[in-house]
Amino acid sequence: xxxxxxxxxxxxxxxxxxxxxxxxxxxxxxxxxxxxxxxxxxxxxxxxxxxxxxxxxxxxxxxxxxxxxxxxxxxxxxxxxxxxxxxxxxxxxxxxxxxxxxxxxxxxxxxxxxxxxxxxxxxxxxxxxxxxxxxxxxxxxxxxxxxxxxxxxxxxxxxxxxxxxxxxxxxxxxxxxxxxxxxxxxxxxxxxxxxxxxxxxxxxxxxxxxxxxxxxxxxxxxxxxxxxxxxxxxxxxxxxxxxxxxxxxxxxxxxxxxxxxxxxxxxxxxxxxxxxxxxxxxxxxxxxxxxxxxxxxxxxxxxxxxxxxxxxxxxxxxxxxxxxxxxxxxxxxxxxxxxxxxxxxxxxxxxxxxxxxxxxxxxxxxxxxxxxxxxxxxxxxxxxxxxxxxxxxxxxxxxxxxxxxxxxxxxxxxxxxxxxxxxxxxxxxxxxxxxxxxxxxxxxxxxxxxxxxxxxxxxxxxxxxxxxxxxxxxxxxxxxxxxxxxxxxxxxxxxxxxxxxxxxxxxxxxxxxxxxxxxxxxxxxxxxxxxxxxxxxxxxxxxxxxxxxxxxxxxxxxxxxxxxxxxxxxxxxxxxxxxxxxxxxxxxxxxxxxxxxxxxxxxxxxxxxxxxxxxxxxxxxxxxxxxxxxxxxxxxxxxxxxxxxxxxxxxxxxxxxxxxxxxxxxxxxxxxxxxxxxxxxxxxxxxxxxxxxxxxx
Numbered sequence: 001x002x003x004x005x006x007x008x009x010x011x012x013x014x015x016x017x018x019x020x021x022x023x024x025x026x027x028x029x030x031x032x033x034x035x036x037x038x039x040x041x042x043x044x045x046x047x048x049x050x051x052x053x054x055x056x057x058x059x060x061x062x063x064x065x066x067x068x069x070x071x072x073x074x075x076x077x078x079x080x081x082x083x084x085x086x087x088x089x090x091x092x093x094x095x096x097x098x099x100x101x102x103x104x105x106x107x108x109x110x111x112x113x114x115x116x117x118x119x120x121x122x123x124x125x126x127x128x129x130x131x132x133x134x135x136x137x138x139x140x141x142x143x144x145x146x147x148x149x150x151x152x153x154x155x156x157x158x159x160x161x162x163x164x165x166x167x168x169x170x171x172x173x174x175x176x177x178x179x180x181x182x183x184x185x186x187x188x189x190x191x192x193x194x195x196x197x198x199x200x201x202x203x204x205x206x207x208x209x210x211x212x213x214x215x216x217x218x219x220x221x222x223x224x225x226x227x228x229x230x231x232x233x234x235x236x237x238x239x240x241x242x243x244x245x246x247x248x249x250x251x252x253x254x255x256x257x258x259x260x261x262x263x264x265x266x267x268x269x270x271x272x273x274x275x276x277x278x279x280x281x282x283x284x285x286x287x288x289x290x291x292x293x294x295x296x297x298x299x300x301x302x303x304x305x306x307x308x309x310x311x312x313x314x315x316x317x318x319x320x321x322x323x324x325x326x327x328x329x330x331x332x333x334x335x336x337x338x339x340x341x342x343x344x345x346x347x348x349x350x351x352x353x354x355x356x357x358x359x360x361x362x363x364x365x366x367x368x369x370x371x372x373x374x375x376x377x378x379x380x381x382x383x384x385x386x387x388x389x390x391x392x393x394x395x396x397x398x399x400x401x402x403x404x405x406x407x408x409x410x411x412x413x414x415x416x417x418x419x420x421x422x423x424x425x426x427x428x429x430x431x432x433x434x435x436x437x438x439x440x441x442x443x444x445x446x447x448x449x450x451x452x453x454x455x456x457x458x459x460x461x462x463x464x465x466x467x468x469x470x471x472x473x474x475x476x477x478x479x480x481x482x483x484x485x486x487x488x489x490x491x492x493x494x495x496x497x498x499x500x501x502x503x504x505x506x507x508x509x510x511x512x513x514x515x516x517x518x519x520x521x522x523x524x525x526x527x528x529x530x531x532x533x534x535x536x537x538x539x540x541x542x543x544x545x546x547x548x549x550x551x552x553x554x555x556x557x558x559x560x561x562x563x564x565x566x567x568x569x570x571x572x573x574x575x576x577x578x579x580x581x582x583x584x585x586x587x588x589x590x591x592x593x594x595x596x597x598x599x600x601x602x603x604x605x606x607x608x609x610x611x612x613x614x615x616x617x618x619x620x621x622x623x624x625x626x627x628x629x630x631x632x633x634x635x636x637x638x639x640x641x642x643x644x645x646x647x648x649x650x651x652x653x654x655x656x657x658x659x660x661x662x663x664x665x666x667x668x669x670x671x672x673x674x675x676x677x678x679x680x681x682x683x684x685x686x687x688x689x690x691x692x693x694x695x696x697x
Contacts, residue, residue: 053152053172055410055424056161056368056380062452063376063412065422065442067155067512067529069564073148073176075575078619079631080649080666082195082690084145085138088171089633090615091153092529092562093579095608097638097677101279102222102244104138108155108169109533109558109581110609112540118462118504120158120166123173124268125366126303126321129165131388131402132360132395134465137325139246141173142270142301144216146187146199147252149176155529155562157508159438159460160424163406167462167506178203178210178256178266183659184697191666191690193683194221194245209257216252221245222277226680229281235679242680243279243292248272264307272299278329282680287339287354287475287493289331297327316369316382322361329356332479339493350487352477360390373413381409390466397472397491403431418446432470433463433503454512462504464539471497473545495545502552508533519569526565533558536588540601553589554605558582571621578614608677611637625653639678644671651692659697666690 054064061068069091081087085104088094096106105116112118116136121128123143128136154170162170181203189197196219203212222244227235252270259265274297280289303321310316334351368382389401410424422442429435440458447453474491512529538554560581567574583606587598617631628650635643651664670686 051152052174053154053170054158054161055412055422056382056408057370057378057410057412059378059412061514061516061527062446063420063422063444064454065410065412065424065440065444065456066158066458067454067510067527067562069153069155069577071151071153073145073150075573075617075619076145076148076151078627078649078651079617079629080647080664080690080692081145082189082197082666083138084141084143084173087151088153089613089635090575090577090617091155092564092577092614093155093560093581094153094169095610095613095635095638097608098223098681099678101242101282102139102246102276103135105608106136106138106171107608108153110583110607111168111538111556111605112607117465117468118165118167120162120170121173122162122171124175124303125305125319126301126323127165127362127364130325130360131362132358132390132392132400132466134467139218139276140248140272140274140299142250142252142272142299143173143175144199144214144250144252146185146201146216147175147181147214149174149180156456156510156531157438157458157460157506157533158440160426160440160458161408161410163404163426164428164430164436164438164461164463164503167460167504175254176212178212178254181212181254182210185694186696187692187694189690189692192685192688193224194219195690196220208259209255211253211255214252216248216250218248219246223676223681224684225682226279226282239682240281242682243277245277247275247277262309266305266307267303269302270300273297274299274327280331287333287335289333290351291331293329293331293356295327295329297325299323299325313372314369316367318365318367320363320365322363324362325358325360327356327358329358330354333477335492350477350480350482352480352487354394354475354477356392356394358390358392358395360388362389363387375414377411377413379409379411381407383407388466394475395467395471395473397474400466400470402466405429420444420446430463432466436461436463436503450515450517452514454510454514456508456510456512458508460506460508462506464501464503467497467543468539468550469497469499469501471495471543471548473497493545495548497548497550501539501550502537504538504552505536506533507536522567522569524565524567526563529562531559531562538605540605542604549591551589551591553587553591553593554585554601555588556583556585556605573617573619573621575617576614577616578612579610580612581610583609607639609637610635613638627651627653641674641677642672643674643676645669646671656695657697659695662692662694662696664692664694666692 050058050060051064051068052058054066054068071090076087085096085106088096088106094108098104117134121136128141152172158166158170184202187199198217201212201214223242225239226242228238228240230236250272254268256266276295278293278295280292301323305317305319307317333354364386366384371379373379384406386404391399406426406428408426412422414420425439427437438460442456445453474494476491477487480487510531515526517524535556537552538556539550539552540554541550562579564577585602613635615633619629621627631647633645646669649664649666651662653660653662668688675681
């Protein structure tokens with residue numbers, strides 16, 4: 001392609017950034033390639049893979065306005081991955097770690113590690129981004145690995161489709177439909193580290209209604225040991241047992257009813273009983289627990305969706321959901337001498353009961369309509385309204401709530417036989433933060449039947465969460481000894497956030513190359529992405545009750561390259577991912593900070609950054625239903641630590657009447673003794689072994 005034409009296309013792309021735009025997913029089966037469409041595969045070729053997340057439309061990768069990684073549920077199970085958060089080591093540019101007392105974190109392009117403030121996570125359209133403390137509870141998500149149909153990861157900002165917190169990436173977890181879940185499935189896994197997973201599900205059809213009921217029990221002892229600490233919480237060397245496991249039980253019900261061929265009603269609901277074991281010596285300096293401050297809770301959700309197909313070219317859905325998250329975290333504590341000195345007006349030491357209880361609930365309703373315009377052109381638009389409520393005596397000194405209204409649109413159109421454009425935008429009104437507009441423009445250049453070039457520019461915002469903006473943090477002691485009525489009526493270590501934080505902003509630019517080649521017995525796919533992202537007004541600082549200095553004080557420039565490739569043949573599957581990433585930053589805050597303090601803030605926003613990361617996975621399917629898989633994971637420069645692990649899984653399946661029995665063995669081998677992200681996350685051995693049995697009928 002001549003250089004002048006390329007420069008003209010890039011100029012047009014930048015122009016798209018300033019244009020007003022029009023802008024989820026069509027029902028499965030909708031949006032099939034039409035005669036003459038530029039995405040139509042060659043006759044006899046394997047159909048091109050399609051994605052749903054990038055623009056809320058069903059599209060081939062040749063037309064998406066973003067780079068999207070697709071991980072099939074079958075791949076997760078064949079590789080022997082035990083935890084949902086570990087799946088994202090397969091995604092270029094994603095890093096994972098464990099913070100505090102066994103809390104997994106997942107990030108795309110790094111930045112802050114303790115809370116995932118810049119990542120949107122969806123499960124069947126329900127946001128799992130907790131509204132108050134801006135966390136994603138990976139161990140408690142209401143989605144068993146066994147029920148995952150596929151995971152789509154939109155690698156890049158996507159506020160144009162999903163709103164303000166879709167800042168660096170969007171993870172969309174799609175579960176299997178009840179129509180595909182008939183019969184009975186029983187699965188049990190266990191091994192060292194105290195890991196145990198028990199899953200049972202049954203499904204059938206009654207009239208026009210398909211249904212599935214599942215039960216899951218998960219347990220883990222977590223890491224073996226951490227570095228010992230003194231009474232002030234300071235590490236003093238040596239080993240100490242690490243109490244960081246969990247015990248979770250969840251039950252889920254899903255139904256789907258075909259009313260008349262043009263209308264479908266689906267319903268999902270579930271309950272989760274939560275128990276996280278919390279180490280008493282991690283993060284409680286000043287009000288340290290005398291007993292184990294375990295976190296317990298009961299979570300629940302209910303979701304209903306109506307899909308209506310008005311014609312072959314127009315369909316819409318209306319959905320609403322409610323979810324609730326209740327947590328109790330209580331312990332008995334005695335104030336230490338430094339804390340008493342900090343308070344300044346206490347004469348004697350005392351003990352009392354403290355808590356970090358938290359209740360959250362979210363209600364959302366959404367309407368979305370899709371039009372197929374011809375020649376594979378598509379238009380989607382819609383609106384949603386969401387209300388978040390949360391209550392905590394400790395973190396907010398009572399109740400808080402917020403409202404969010406969104407209007408979005410996205411247009412996917414063919415400009416010529418070799419060029420398509422995608423224009424999308426979202427307008428949002430947040431009760432606390434105000435109005436925001438997030439546009440995105442993309443050009444997809446079809447170089448041949450099997451190759452395309454994608455140019456994308458997008459803007460997104462990340463709103464300060466409730467804790468950052470309006471924390472009212474303090475501990476109230478009850479059952480005080482020795483008795484003191486004055487202490488029992490007051491909040492201790494009290495702090496109120498000053499507020500006044502503005503939204504974070506990102507301007508993202510991306511060039512991607514896509515190759516999808518059909519083979520005689522499979523397909524070869526590869527995608528290469530080069531990016532440069534500019535983050536401004538980044539909120540950074542420490543959020544400890546005795547050290548709080550949040551401010552819009554950093555500007556970051558992130559750039560690098562990512563590649564993923566798959567070779568999928570009849571009996572062999574090979575997958576490769578790699579990412580190279582760099583980040584530069586500068587201090588832009590108003591508070592006076594010496595160079596050392598500024599550097600500390602920049603380091604704070606690079607705790608999950610990795611210069612090099614990647615994975616290689618190979619699966620071979622032998623005759624007689626024998627499968628072997630090996631995978632390798634690498635993350636270097638992650639907090640100056642290197643993570644390397646090799647996983648192996650061997651599975652054999654037998655037919656048992658009309659059903660099947662599968663037995664599998666899994667081994668994980670760490671290639672070094674480095675702790676996982678944090679110095680406290682240590683195992684006694686580099687090798688871990690697990691066994692699995694699955695019965696289906």
